[in-house]
Amino acid sequence: MNAQKADVRKLQKIWLSIFAMFLLSSQVSAQSQTIASDLAIARPVTSRHAMVVSQEAAASRVGIDILKKGGNAVDAAVAIGFSLAVTLPRAGNLGGGGFMLIHLSESKTTTCVDYRETAPALTTKDMFLNEKRQPDRMKSLFSGLSIGVPGTVAGLELAWRKYGSGRFTFAELIAPAAALARQGLMVDDDLADSLPFAAAALARHPSSAKIYLRPDKTAPRPGDHLALNDLVATLETIASRGAAGFYTGPVAEKIVAAVQEAGGRMTLEDLAGYHAVERAPVRGNYRGHGIVSMPPPSSGGVHIIEIANILEGFPLGAQGFNSAATIHAMAEAEKLAFADRSLYLGDPDFVQIPVSSLISKIYADDLRKKIVSDHARPAIEVSPGRPERYESDQTTHFSIVDENGNAVANTYTLNLPYGSGLVAEGTGVLLNVELDDFSAKPGAPNNYGLLGGDANAPAPAKRPLSSMSPTMVFKDGMLELVTGGAGGSRIISIVLQIILDTVDHGLNVAEAAQAPRVHHQWQPDELRIERGVSPDTIRILEAFGHRVVVREAIGSAYTIARKDGLLTGAADPRHRGALAEGY
Template sequence: MALRAWRKPVCAVALCILFAFASLADPLTPLIPSQGARFLPALASHGMVVAQEGTAAQVGVDILRRGGNAVDAAVAVGLALAVTLPQAGNLGGGGFMLIYLGKEKKSVAIDYREAAPSDTPPDVFLNAQGEAVAAKSRDTGLAVGVPGTVAGLSLALRNYGSGKFSLAELAAPAVALARAGIAVEDDLADSLYHAQTRLKRWPAAAGVFLHPDGTPLGRGDRLVQSDLAAVIEAVGRDGERAFYEGPVASRIVQSVRAAGGRMSRDDMKSYRAIERTPLHGFYRGHEIVAMPPPSSGGVHIIELLNVLEGFPLGDLGANSAAGIHLLAEAMKLAYADRAEYLGDPDQTSIPVQALVSKAYAARVRTEISAERARPSAAIQPLDLAPYESDQTTHFSIVDAEGNAVANTYTLNFSYGLGLVAEGTGVLLNNELDDFAAKPGAPNAYGLVGGAANAPAPRKRPLSSMAPTMVFRDGELELVTGSPGGSRIITIVAQIILDIIDFGMNVAEATEAVRIHHQWSPDELQAERGLSVDTIRLLEGLGHKLALHDAWGSAQSIARANGLLLGAADTRRRGALAAGY
């Protein structure tokens, strides 16, 4: 994978170039955009942070500049985003962190996905008639999983931090931002406007994010989060027990139960982040390292790439009808497998090795016709017996020693349940909607599931979050991930395909038009930007096209020739690639 010069103006990357070198020597020449380009990626030679919100990205760069490693920076960024990007950054949600240790050439996966309370029966989201009730899993305290973010960041720092920074030092920027307040502008202002109805339902949330008359804070206002500052400060001082035990935990439990939930103090106290073994796959000579279950992202990114490796995508061309058709057909099959097989690996037997095997991909490939789209109703998962919301956020970090972090975490909906635990400033998730309330019942993103992802005590719901890294000959090439709910898997897969098969640099891959098919519903979704001719050809192949506004917010770093090239997806305003 090479970093290539621009061939056209880029409109979906950060407007920033950081020259951390004395002159434009020969190795840099391929990285310099051609004349006429207006939007440029960030370049750095030591360390880089790419995040959906610029202030938090700069917090991470400051930690790197002061000698911290990628994990130190990730903890500081994760805490800062809870303040500066409250619709997705969080203490009251959960996610996944992929870590690469450059010196040891070792990858680590940390699962800090939310967990169901111990009092969670399989029919928790059904009515007396046995039908799924969407409001139960999205709009009440029953939707709240035990938060994992504080435990996950703490585990990462404890095991893989540089040792140069205490948790209190890494928490200090977030505390200062929450206490002094941040300006409401751009994406924050937009998100508050759209979330005001959810926030109005809960007095504690309204007191933070809305004016006394019930209107949301807007441009020119200042968001002050004093209670959240106190909680982050306590976590920095006393560690994760300040969150999972004592008054903070009690207030979270009281708020959840008052909203109809079943969480207990013991559920909080017993929560643990889990270190898991990452998944490894190979695509055209590149190694793919990704999250294992309960993330479905890694399994199905590798499965998709394995299937597509048997087709000459590069010869077909980027965004060709023939290439999109093959990609869509492979997506259908992967999402059918997701619905059938994926769940919490600690409570469900998952045929992971079969799903990511080249042999299984060869079987799946025979199900794909180059001439005609297959109806979803005709697709069933193959027999393997022998063998997340748009309001998620991702950040990528690489440090001067070659260590890297890809982190994706979420509250599920924008602002989660919309519920702030009284006296804490902590927004709580509605992540348990990611369970399959009953087999075949779709969640908020239209994803269906089966018994493998049914609700159960202390079970972690299946997620689409997919922090991912790519290597070539043992060297780190790419760190990437994105929000986007059920589309996360296909966003990340397409960035990898655009770079490897179509020769795009990371900024062009971030800009490229995205497509998505998740088996159910049976429609090929596409961002606006495909040519009319391509759309007609796809329809002629039997696809039901649905055009959408842009989705996702990929934050990626490519590494080559000792330089870092960062692309911050500006499908959402405020994203930043920053380095030194």
């Protein structure tokens, strides 16, 4: 029994290490970079033809090279998606999943590719509960039960096959990633920041430790080299066989063996049966600007629009950028939306979701009446609304606009930095920990503190609810903003504030990326504020009744704006190695 308790304590320490790593994933240490207090110095990158903004410089350059060679935004997105699986292993991935928002300028249409992970067929509703019917974090974060069927490779292939320019084969778009993998990785920038925090989780798995750690299982030091030979072979297999090379055959067999050895229930049939799906985006309007974003199983688009609808009734521009009045209105509106998220959102293939009601202007009018201008409602007083009366979530993001005006906003994830920490032996593929995004039990928080109910309960082939929010904004039918972010549940707030900062406060995309952020997700009942907000403002918010928690940094965003033929782009300064590049 004592040995068992010791093992649990050891796993808990590893979990704390992973959580600390997660915090690092959304911030840069004070020693490396800080957010400038004077936003006037923030200048975006500009170009006339095309723009790529991502979290890692080599991947951004791969995308620009594809665009210069005549590829479109989708071609570049596929090449970047595979490249980030090499150069940004804690978030870029083959073993995770995500969402891609695609805008086609010629037809003026926008569509979504949903390549979110799915639960294996042997999944049960109570698989993350212990013998006392309580959530077991060891199962949902550290066992093979937490690993969903990866969707990234299928999603990238679907996007290329249907919306690529036709000038590149799938293999040609994978080739830059394979070349980067053959070179291996020099430990610097993001790797140097994140691997020390990941060492404990990676050390649990010999297949991971031999790639990402030193022989003594300590974190690599800046300047060390990481060899990625197995990942090269996997990329070459996908290049020669397409997505089938990942979902069937030797690669699939190795993934299943790794998951099952870790206690998971994934089978070869689960992998072979995976498919990415195309969905219609969710649409809203904010002060004359059209918002187009990801629908469920992302909660991002619905709640960005719901919160924006509520805030449309407040004169945010007149109240002032990051004033107490503006932050208070945002926090109170976010509480209401996140409460709705806990009850109504899930996989639309499994549950009925009142999307049109949640994004209704009339419903927003009703919710707005619950906000008092100088008083913060305690979370216990906030509950999900009644939208049916108005029927009418580690992660990285990249944004692309090509010279013809086509655009991609793509967000994908492993859920925690380096996912489960498990590399499937012989593949080089880091596997996700995505099924923790399900609600293990109604009212029980997940790793991000988010509450959920039966709508997001585990089930076979079901996609867990996500906060990932690739988003585009249009004015008079013309594309004006492509954005998205990383940061778990905070992504919704991050993308919302990029929109508010540009529309209401007139900030350019670099200023918006650099601006201090705030976040409230209803539960836990705290208003998170980045350093850089005035202490006087914080005191006013506390006088209103908010429990303010000051954070070093809240997530990251990668944004492109388009106006009068000029593209401006900004990579978030909270991450070393991020790059906006155009031509």
